Amino acid sequence: MKFIVGKKIGMSQVFLNNGTVVPVTRIQAGPCVVTQIKSQAKDGVDAVQVGFGIQKAFRLSRPEQGHLKGIDMGTGLTVRFLRERPMAEAADLKRGDVFTVKVFSPGEKVQVVGTSKGKGFQGVVKRHGFAGGPASHGHKDNLRMPGSIGAGGVQRVFKNMRMAWLSLPPKARLKLKHFPWKRR
Template sequence: MKCILAKKIEMSQVYRPDGTVIPVTLVQAGPCVVTQVKTQDKDGYVAVQLGFLNAKRLNKPMEGHLKDLPKLKIVREFRLPSAGELKKGDVLEAAIFEPGETIEVTGRSKGKGFQGVVKRHGFHGQPASHGHKDQLRMPGSIGAGGVQRVFKGLRMAGRMGDENVTVKNLNVVEVRDGGILAIKGAIPGGRNGIIAIQTVK
């Protein structure tokens, strides 16, 4: 299984020879440094830890963890069936991916702030007439009177977005020079957001 960290650049288009247009997201994938390889015997599970983007300074625990390695800003871990021949200090580039490969992308979605039930949960709101006033986007009843409490998980207004979102079954359209990947479709987050890419298990 292949994995890499990337930075979202922007959305664009790719034209096929037959004239069809494919919407793509361009990302700067890698170079990523393998900072640790976890094994079943030592750690209880198999994973590889990757570091991405150079950092100006590190705190003391991270300095010790990245001893003999470059200063890295982002460190993420990927669970794998097996680590293969990867070892600490190896560098992963975008070239490990090939056009046509199916991948899944995890990113941090854009934060929307405190939103009401219409935007957050798709409620239809209230009718504009028949005795209603100033209630167009209100949630309505939040439960029966006899229960005397509000059930947990009831959909209400609240903070929306700014959470980890994984989009599956995306395709790599192009692998360009300079570590640029063109991925079909949209991926979570804004520009310059950090995303994790891995092939489908």
């Protein structure tokens, strides 16, 4: 299974041979370095941990510096992001291996996993699809209000009551096509 860690840097467009315009997401992918190979016997899971990006080594804590000791990213530099991926066939990889986006061929289908946009603090109409209150009969100010949040005799609000709160970004999975990007 091939994978790589990257960072979104913007959007662009590609013109196909038949004249159609395809929107593309530009991702700075790699180079990634293997920082740890986890095994079922030692760590309880078969996985590979890779590092992406560059930062100064003094920004890491002492345990992180010890974990990344021996990974050469340049003088006084180390990896910035660590990501782990379950992988059964990690026998051909070893600590310190570097791989780039060249593991994918042009036109190959890839699955992109990332965090979608968060929408901040949202009310119950947008967050849960509530209908809101009536616009007449003495209700001029509660068009988008949640209404009652429970019985009065219980003296508390039950858990998992749907209320206004932060609309946190979920993890998004997309199946996309790989377009090689050439700089001019």
